[in-house]
Amino acid sequence: MSEAPARPLRVAIIGAGPAGVYAADILTKSNEVKGGDVEVSIDLFDQYPAPYGLIRYGVAPDHPRIKGIVNALHRVLDRGDIRFIGNVTYGRDLTLADIRGFYDAVIFATGALKDAPMDIPGVELEGSFGGADFVSWYDGHPDVPRDWPLTAKEVAVIGNGNVALDVARMLSKHADDLLVTEIPDNVYRALKASPVTDVHVFGRRGPAQVKFTPLELRELSHSRDVDIVLYPEDFEFDDASDEAIKTNNQVKTMVNTLANWIAEDQDTGASRRLHLHFLQSPVEIYDSPETPGHVAGIRFERMELDGTGNVRGTGQFEDYPVQAVYRAIGYRGSELAEIEYDARRGVIPNEGGRVLDEDGTPMPGLYTTGWIKRGPVGLIGHTKGDALETIGCLLEDRDSLPAAENPDEHAVIALLEERGVEYTTWEGWNELDAHERALGEAWAADTADAGAAAGAAGGGGQVRRERVKVVPREDMIRISRKAAPGA
Numbered sequence: 494m495s496e497a498p499a500r501p502l503r504v505a506i507i508g509a510g511p512a513g514v515y516a517a518d519i520l521t522k523s524n525e526v527k528g529g530d531v532e533v534s535i536d537l538f539d540q541y542p543a544p545y546g547l548i549r550y551g552v553a554p555d556h557p558r559i560k561g562i563v564n565a566l567h568r569v570l571d572r573g574d575i576r577f578i579g580n581v582t583y584g585r586d587l588t589l590a591d592i593r594g595f596y597d598a599v600i601f602a603t604g605a606l607k608d609a610p611m612d613i614p615g616v617e618l619e620g621s622f623g624g625a626d627f628v629s630w631y632d633g634h635p636d637v638p639r640d641w642p643l644t645a646k647e648v649a650v651i652g653n654g655n656v657a658l659d660v661a662r663m664l665s666k667h668a669d670d671l672l673v674t675e676i677p678d679n680v681y682r683a684l685k686a687s688p689v690t691d692v693h694v695f696g697r698r699g700p701a702q703v704k705f706t707p708l709e710l711r712e713l714s715h716s717r718d719v720d721i722v723l724y725p726e727d728f729e730f731d732d733a734s735d736e737a738i739k740t741n742n743q744v745k746t747m748v749n750t751l752a753n754w755i756a757e758d759q760d761t762g763a764s765r766r767l768h769l770h771f772l773q774s775p776v777e778i779y780d781s782p783e784t785p786g787h788v789a790g791i792r793f794e795r796m797e798l799d800g801t802g803n804v805r806g807t808g809q810f811e812d813y814p815v816q817a818v819y820r821a822i823g824y825r826g827s828e829l830a831e832i833e834y835d836a837r838r839g840v841i842p843n844e845g846g847r848v849l850d851e852d853g854t855p856m857p858g859l860y861t862t863g864w865i866k867r868g869p870v871g872l873i874g875h876t877k878g879d880a881l882e883t884i885g886c887l888l889e890d891r892d893s894l895p896a897a898e899n900p901d902e903h904a905v906i907a908l909l910e911e912r913g914v915e916y917t918t919w920e921g922w923n924e925l926d927a928h929e930r931a932l933g934e935a936w937a938a939d940t941a942d943a944g945a946a947a948g949a950a951g952g953g954g955q956v957r958r959e960r961v962k963v964v965p966r967e968d969m970i971r972i973s974r975k976a977a978p979g980a
Contacts, residue, residue: 510546512863616777624821846883
């Protein structure tokens with residue numbers, strides 16, 4: 494066991510989303526650090542020029558609660574005891590050997606932004622999209638195309654989780670009603686021109702087994718000029734469903750909300766309709782002689798509950814004519830260079846956050862947290878529990894960590910500059926943040942049709958946009974680095 498170095502413990506965190514920020518915050522507030530037993534120096538890296546990860550690039554812009562999470566993350570990083578270094582890609586700009594040379598411990602918090610695979614015929618047809626890809630597009634991810642083919646009038650969304658509802662809401666919502674958010678201009682223009690009339694959301698199990706939350710469900714009813722369509726025959730309950738409704742307040746709330754919508758008859762003659770289907774399992778996405786190679790519809794097998802809350806097929810099939818299909822069945826973590834990867838689960842193999850090698854042995858000094866640790870399940874707040882466990886292991890191991898060869902805080906910056914990496918900083922993010930907010934404030938005055946858009950949205954006047962998100966990576970870097978020395 495090596496002696497603890499007479500210097501701050503150098504820790505690198507790869508990923509500046511909620512998982513990485515929570516880990517950094519928990520470490521700085523740990524009893525060991527607050528009590529003076531350990532001094533820490535933390536660098537928080539991200540492959541994007543801006544921080545916040547999933548919050549910026551994985552959550553629909555019209556979620557009201559997201560502002561609170563962003564504000565909390567901002568307060569952590571604004572304290573000045575955690576250094577943000579953006580636009581640095583692990584495995585390309587810095588290798589594992591590079592990082593281990595500068596830090597005593599490394600925490601991987603890279604999350605999950607790719608779609609989980611769906612293996613049914615026709616999934617490769619034009620017009621069949623991954624839900625995660627669509628989320629990245631409407632959130633202005635810098636590494637996805639600026640354009641999206643919104644040409645379908647009838648759309649199917651497969652999945653019964655929060656992401657599926659986000660995708661369905663964004664497809665069905667009128668673009669003018671999103672102007673009060675940070676929606677990028679290219680996304681607004683594309684959604685504004687969308688001819689969509691019907692969005693169908695399909696879940697494999699019943700209303701008592703859905704994976705979305707009451708808040709997500711209720712948000713559907715807040716969309717202007719969008720009717721919610723439900724089907725009484727889908728409301729099948731077995732013994733397990735009845736028990737869940739009796740014992741789980743969340744399930745009870747969601748089932749009651751859906752039942753009330755049926756009773757109230759949501760058909761108001763709106764120009765768009767959002768259909769919720771249950772007990773439907775996708776079998777095939779198909780094209781037609783008129784549109785070869787392009788989605789023309791999707792086939793489902795009708796399911797029934799088996800008494801345990803699970804389902805079985807009935808052998809009855811139904812086709813739905815749609816021109817686009819969005820697969821929103823979950824996210825999947827991506828493999829990282831020089832780190833073991835569980836391809837089945839899409840995670841880094843670990844024990845309590847300690848990264849394991851191919852033999853299942855902990856790799857000294859390497860840790861993981863968040864979705865890349867446990868898989869893409871749970872809400873953002875659950876990530877705090879992951880971070881607490883991982884940081885506990887790191888602190889427990891602190892006296893046996895492999896000491897960094899060059900722990901000087903400027904050494905990693907010098908290497909990035911030597912390699913020509915245009916890294917960004919927290920000060921740079923504040924520049925970009927202010928720039929995006931200024932674009933939002935100027936939009937109503939500078940856009941000729943702002944008044945008409947506000948009238949259509951029921952605002953009674955010009956719309957003040959919260960911000961206009963900058964999308965191109967090169968623009969994000971330029972704005973972020975304009976005050977940097979030598980920029």
